[in-house]
Amino acid sequence: MTPLLEMRGITKTFPGVKALDDVTFSVREGEIHALVGENGAGKSTLMKVLSGVYPHGSYDGDIVYDGEVMAFSGIADSERRGIIIIHQELALVPLLSIAENIFLGNERATGGIISWQETNARAVELLRKVGLHEAPTTLVDRIGVGKQQLVEIAKALSKEVRLLILDEPTAALSESDSQALLDLILELKKQGVTSIIISHKLNEVRRVADSVTVLRDGATVASRDAKAEALTEDQIVRDMVGRSLENRYPARERRAGEMLLEVENWCVAHPEHSERQVVDNVSFHVRRGEVVGIAGLMGAGRTELAMSIFGKSYGQNITGRVKVAGAEADVSTVARAIASGLAYVTEDRKELGLVLDEPIVRNITLANLPKVANGGVLQHEEETRVAEEYRRAMNIRTPSVFQKVVNLSGGNQQKVVLSKWLFAGPQVLILDEPTRGIDVGAKFEIYNIINDLSKDGKGVVMISSEMPELLGLCDRIYVMNEGAFVGELTAEEASQERIMSLIVTD
Known part of the structure; x- marks a missing residue:
């Protein structure tokens, strides 16, 4: 052929x-x-x-x-x-509707006048094809990243x-x-x-x-x-x-120490709709050396929980307590959360985790600039030394630490994000989809980094949509559904079937 x-x-x-x-x-x-x-x-x-x-x-x-x-x-x-390409980085306009995004540059118009009836009707047909049931007039920034990907597919099908x-x-x-x-x-x-x-x-x-x-x-x-x-x-x-790769998940000796992170009765309302509870009375804990997973379907509230704990970066009317190493932690701002020993590796590394147009060296030191400064003045030699140290330790594949992060592959960008937060010296790392869009070789390297963190007595909270990943790495797994925790499983108890049964029987 x-x-x-x-x-x-x-x-x-x-x-x-x-x-x-x-x-x-x-x-x-x-x-x-x-x-x-x-x-x-x-x-x-x-x-x-x-x-x-x-x-x-x-x-x-x-x-x-x-x-x-x-x-x-x-x-x-x-x-x-x-020939239509849908890039890994979404190319949607957040403040336009789903229908407007689908037909952007390919408008349903006669004589220069857009027919909104035809636009919305055709959008509904395309959305059905990709399994999305949102109204075509919904603004794109009101839907999650998963649904935005489906809008991209619908946009491609419109051509x-x-x-x-x-x-x-x-x-x-x-x-x-x-x-x-x-x-x-x-x-x-x-x-x-x-x-x-x-x-x-x-x-x-x-x-x-x-x-x-x-x-x-x-x-x-x-x-x-x-x-x-x-x-x-x-x-x-x-x-x-x-x-x-004989074993996809590296072996690790499970050894939980004293209590490190405690979250009690945590409640978070939607940032725009105060009557809607996004995180509902969640309590959990992490011990030193533990890797604790949070499983759940998209929209369960896992990212909202993580972001709200990390400096109240999401939501409103947030209540509850956070303790780190037995002491009450002030997590009212990102800076105070960092000072309390928390770090958060976002699921959206390009939008929220990195300054793409800046070099690796600047991204790595960004969360802890005082450590590479003297009297408020950045010491560029020290900044470069730190970046080189993390480049070697994390196996970041780049010709130079002065390379712009935008030019790195996804796996190497993720290693830069991890380096940034490790340099901040946290006691607890919250990892939100840490291996999303990363190949099996880079995943294995990140799994080893997670194991090393637990060996060093850090606490790791891991959010992942890949259940085999949670099962292969975690000591305990909390299951979240509709903003609440519906179960807790030890590594020995956990299976994909048990996790899904907790979600669907809630």
Whole structure:
């Protein structure tokens, strides 16, 4: 079968980094083709070349699409040929409605006059296709990141899509929403839409992919027909990282010490609707050396709980008590929460965890600037020394600590966020989806960091939508549903079935 797409000898260089090195990539019409690799392998860069984000002339090599050599000067060029890309970073306008976002630049208009009736009616149809039941007039900033991802999918479907590129489409979705989206991609295949899916979730790759191409260090290392051979996750991992990961979750000696963090009767109201209780009378504790998980479906209130504890960064009418090492903790502001020994690694590292246009060195020291200052004046040599120390300890892959964080892969960005909070010297780290959008190799490194923190007597609170991750790392797991804790399980008691039964029988 003649390929719908061939990318031949693609080479792309950034200052100091060769992101793509003579990459060859071929996609057959009507298939779902998975593109996998570690963070920094070049997957997103390759797709940005294809979609015109990096225009013709900024890279070497050829793009052959539907038998013709393409020279896309921008995204509009590729979209005119039916190539639609949905980036890992959402590209929605928060203060516009769902319908306005779906048809932005593709308005339902006659004679320059937008038909809002047609816009909203068509939006409802598209939202149904992606399993979203919000009103089309709802503002995008009123819905969570998972639902925003579904709006992005609906936006793509509103165009005459022939080749759909999805960069980590399920990274921000719950398990049930992820399954619904994968079903949608399979349904689109039946309708003749060809898809390229970038994903770190190898079980999803094995479920939907007809072909799998693996990139490593900017080069193609394998391309396999997933239907002709029974691909295992271990085979894909070996191609990705050049070795087998015998155990996905590193062994750790479980040894809980004295009480470290106590949260009592914590209540939080919605920031705009004071009558709506988002966190309802939650109490929990963490001992030194413990890794404590919080499981729950999207919208259960886990992130709201974490942010409200960390300097009351979310919500209003917050009541309850927080103790750290037996002493009452002042968490009324972020600065006071940090001073009390708390740190919070946000689920949205790009928006809330990093200053993307600043270098690694500045991001790492940002939460503890007094430690690299003298008399209120930053000591740049000391700041650089600290950043270099964390670069080595965390294995941050970068040519220099003066590299802007925006140019790092997702896994390396997450290591910078972790470095920032470790430098702040916390006693308790709250990790909110710490491995979202990160490949298996980088995940393993972060799991080891979590184990080291517990070995050092820190307390770790881990929020994750991946239940196997919670089961593989945590000493205890609290289960949250509709703003309240509905159960607590030890590592020995916990299973995916037990967690889900607590959620659905609440």
